Amino acid sequence: MCGIFGVFSADPQRQFREEHLAPMVDALVHRGPDHRALRFTPGLAFGHTRLAVLDLGPQANQPIGEGAAGELVYNGEIYNFRALSLQLERSTQEPKGDTRVLLEWLRQEGLAGLDELNGMFAFGFHERGRDRLHLARDPIGQKPLYYLVHDDCVWFASEAQVLRRVPGFQARLDPQVLSVYMATGTTELLDGRTLIEGIRALPPGHQMSIDRGFDAVTAPRPIRWFDLSPMTSPVGRVREHLAMSVKDRLVSEVPLGAMLSGGVDSALLVSLIAEHRPLDGLKTFAVGYEGSRDDLHWAETVAADLGVQHHSLRLSRREYLNAMDEATLAQGAPLCFGNEPALLRVCGLAKEHVTVVLGGEGADEAFAGYKAIHAADHLRRRAAAAHRGLLSEDGQNALQRSFGGLPPAHPTDFFLSVYHWLSFPERHHLYRDDFQARIQGDSALFDHADSLFSSVRSLPSPLSRYQGVLIQDHLQRLLRRLDAVSMRFGLEVRAPYCATDVLNSGLGVPDEHKLRFHHGDDLDLKQTTSALEGKRLLRSWAKERGLRTWCRPKNPFAAPFLHWFGAEHRDHWHPVVFRAGGIERFLDMDRLEVLLSANPNVNTAFKTWQLYALSRWLELSEL
Numbered sequence: 001m002c003g004i005f006g007v008f009s010a011d012p013q014r015q016f017r018e019e020h021l022a023p024m025v026d027a028l029v030h031r032g033p034d035h036r037a038l039r040f041t042p043g044l045a046f047g048h049t050r051l052a053v054l055d056l057g058p059q060a061n062q063p064i065g066e067g068a069a070g071e072l073v074y075n076g077e078i079y080n081f082r083a084l085s086l087q088l089e090r091s092t093q094e095p096k097g098d099t100r101v102l103l104e105w106l107r108q109e110g111l112a113g114l115d116e117l118n119g120m121f122a123f124g125f126h127e128r129g130r131d132r133l134h135l136a137r138d139p140i141g142q143k144p145l146y147y148l149v150h151d152d153c154v155w156f157a158s159e160a161q162v163l164r165r166v167p168g169f170q171a172r173l174d175p176q177v178l179s180v181y182m183a184t185g186t187t188e189l190l191d192g193r194t195l196i197e198g199i200r201a202l203p204p205g206h207q208m209s210i211d212r213g214f215d216a217v218t219a220p221r222p223i224r225w226f227d228l229s230p231m232t233s234p235v236g237r238v239r240e241h242l243a244m245s246v247k248d249r250l251v252s253e254v255p256l257g258a259m260l261s262g263g264v265d266s267a268l269l270v271s272l273i274a275e276h277r278p279l280d281g282l283k284t285f286a287v288g289y290e291g292s293r294d295d296l297h298w299a300e301t302v303a304a305d306l307g308v309q310h311h312s313l314r315l316s317r318r319e320y321l322n323a324m325d326e327a328t329l330a331q332g333a334p335l336c337f338g339n340e341p342a343l344l345r346v347c348g349l350a351k352e353h354v355t356v357v358l359g360g361e362g363a364d365e366a367f368a369g370y371k372a373i374h375a376a377d378h379l380r381r382r383a384a385a386a387h388r389g390l391l392s393e394d395g396q397n398a399l400q401r402s403f404g405g406l407p408p409a410h411p412t413d414f415f416l417s418v419y420h421w422l423s424f425p426e427r428h429h430l431y432r433d434d435f436q437a438r439i440q441g442d443s444a445l446f447d448h449a450d451s452l453f454s455s456v457r458s459l460p461s462p463l464s465r466y467q468g469v470l471i472q473d474h475l476q477r478l479l480r481r482l483d484a485v486s487m488r489f490g491l492e493v494r495a496p497y498c499a500t501d502v503l504n505s506g507l508g509v510p511d512e513h514k515l516r517f518h519h520g521d522d523l524d525l526k527q528t529t530s531a532l533e534g535k536r537l538l539r540s541w542a543k544e545r546g547l548r549t550w551c552r553p554k555n556p557f558a559a560p561f562l563h564w565f566g567a568e569h570r571d572h573w574h575p576v577v578f579r580a581g582g583i584e585r586f587l588d589m590d591r592l593e594v595l596l597s598a599n600p601n602v603n604t605a606f607k608t609w610q611l612y613a614l615s616r617w618l619e620l621s622e623l
Contacts, residue, residue: 001492002062003028003158004073004145005038005047006124008133010152012043012212020167021045027162031075031487039063039071043212044126044133046073051490053077053254053356055097064099069107070128075158076121076143077494078102079248084116111136111207114225118248118499122202124156133210139226140362140498141204141476144483148199149219154210156202159484161332161621163199172197173623175435176444178586182422183445185336185610186473188480190451192222193444195333204476228468230460230508231501238505239541245499246272246358254355259346259493260284260310262298264535264542265360265369267549269496270306271542273358279308283353286312287346289320292560302549313349315342317564321572325616331484334617336477338559338609344485351489361478362497363538365471366506368463368514371534373418377411377466411462412449415469421610426595435586463511471503506537513537561605565612573612582615 005025007016018038025038025047032049035058039046048062054077065071078084081098088104096104098119105113106125111134120142125134135156137145147156148163155166164171174197180186181195192200202208205226210219233241246269250256258273260266273282286299296312303310315323323341328334330344350357364370416424428436456468479498486493496502506514516533533539542550565573576582577596578589596608617623 001031001051001053001077001143001487001490002075003031003049003487004062004075004122004124005157005162006073006133006155007045008126008154008210009043010212010214012131014043014153016040016045021047024157024162024165025049027165028158030490031158033490035061037061037063046071046124046126048073051355051487051492053252053492055099056253060097060099062099065103065107070103071126072099072103072106072123074099074102074121074123075145076119076123076138077249077492078117078119078121079251080116080118106134110134111209111225114207120494120498122158131212134207135202135210136207136225137202137204139205139500140471140479140503142479142483142495142498144480145202146194146199147202147208149214149216150198152215154214154219158487159332160194160196160199160201164196169198171199171621171623175438175586176440176442179427179431179439179442180445180448181334181336181614182427182610183416183420183424183442184473185421186448186477187333187336188476189444189448190455190472191448204472226500228456228459228471228507229504230464231505232508233505235509235513235537238502238509238537241499241501241505242496243272243275245496245502247276248499249358249494249496250276252356255283255353256356256358257283257285257350257354258308258358259350259360260286260299260303260308261360262286262296262300262302262549262552263360264538264547264549264552265363265497267302267306267547268538268542268545269358269360270302270308271545271547272496274306279306282308283350284308284310285346285350285353285357286310287342287349288312288314289342289560290314290316291563298549298552302547305546305548311349311353313345315345315559317569319345320559320564324613325620326488327481327485328613328617328620330488331481332621333480334610335481335613336610337481338561338606340481340485342559343481344488347486347491347493348489351491355490356492356494357486359482359493359495360497361482361493361495362471362475362503363535365467365475366497366503367509367535367538368467368506368511369535369538370470370474371515373415373470374463374466374515374534377414377462411465412446412453415453415466416445416449421607430587430591430595432586432588459507461511463515464507467507509537559609561609562600562602563605565605565608567600573608576615577608577611579615579619582618583611 028049032051034052035050037048046063063071063073078098081101084105085101120138122137122143122145146160150169157163177193177195188194188201192203206222207225208220208222258270288296320341323344327340327344452469456465459465459468482493539550
């Protein structure tokens, strides 16, 4: 795991100056504290900061690959590097780590060989023979890669905020993406647009090749090289995919541990680790909040049952707020979940003991763990099957309580009606007229949602299609925040549930192995959600392995918003949210005051938190 940076000029003879580029590489040192390098050739510069995990000697330092064939800067882990090495010519050479294997693989196979890579990665590869720059990113987007076309150059880096340092670049907010953030918390669209105009994320599972002589108009666009493809394997085969994914991610030459939240996902991972190494030497980590019902009791119970060395901490409100700023700076974007500060602190705790941890990201998407949205869609389809006039009065009342009436029939419209922070009516009631005009009717939001659902049309069931949407949207945000807060400390997090075989087999598993719906006549969302059993397959495996968390309900890992961002602490959050020069540029603050003062419940407190997070990002980023 590392930080990567590069610049490729349309002019092959352009000379870059170290004093212009060195600050950008230096800004990535937290990602890779073990080695730093910046290398120049005419028309090209590559920079790298290394976190050494495999092949620890200087032979694997980057940039790597001087010579005629090509040069590489790479961030990530290729878990099948030994198998790839056997396929390469000159495979009788001395054993290599994944960096040197990836370099030789790209030299021999080019981007056509991306399908053979099992891992998480983002890289820039200069193909010398054709004088072409290639950028690529892993299928699920576990490792970030941002790029900017500016001053007749393509600039790229592991962090978007690094590209704001490009000489002559002036950062401006993209109002359409900002509106998407206020709707759903998304800070990067499926097309790669970010909150900063001009800075784009290379989307997961995409690659891009750039030749000399390009300009801002003719610069190539990203090309998708990976698509989700459900595997209709027997249930036992799905289990084998997960077990193999865990085994692959245990390869390390530095100390390795695991996150253990107390939920079924992380408990199952730790129990699978036991098949390959003794657990009495494994260190696990968890975090909770002072004065809050949280996961620590369950985490400690599971840790005791499994016999691991467990470490945990609790955050006070003051510690949480301080960590919010640090997490915001790490992410280079406003926070979007609420648990980033806690995750940041537990990553810091883990780094005191290990360099690599396994985490449970991807389990809810692969095996249908988000009960509320799946229950809501289930009710939508049931309600759509009957004309409103044919529903009983009780049924109509239940739909009114759950959705404010008959839910939208179109999946995209319905998704946006239930998957939001600020609803469409709330946002457009709050938006100033000039901001309203700039977002063009929220076209970016609807285009983003339409693209999500268009990309999953071929998936076999409504449930799997929602899983596909969540993999491409919700999981992307989980992985972005995970990379940002963990790499703040130079901690590598590996996510076995995000292996493509695990995700594709999870999509292909029959629905009855993932969810059990309540098929009564009740159309009330809360009752349907509470009666729904999610992640049935994972729970059955956990039960078989004797894990007491198999029957534990999903417990959202979130800060106590109602208390910390409610009326009791108004004196703290109100001056931040209503700061002059902040969100008042976009919102009618009188209307916002009314919204945040009414109905003091957890939903209002979460909206307060979101606007606080946005306000802090704008101030910390000087935007």
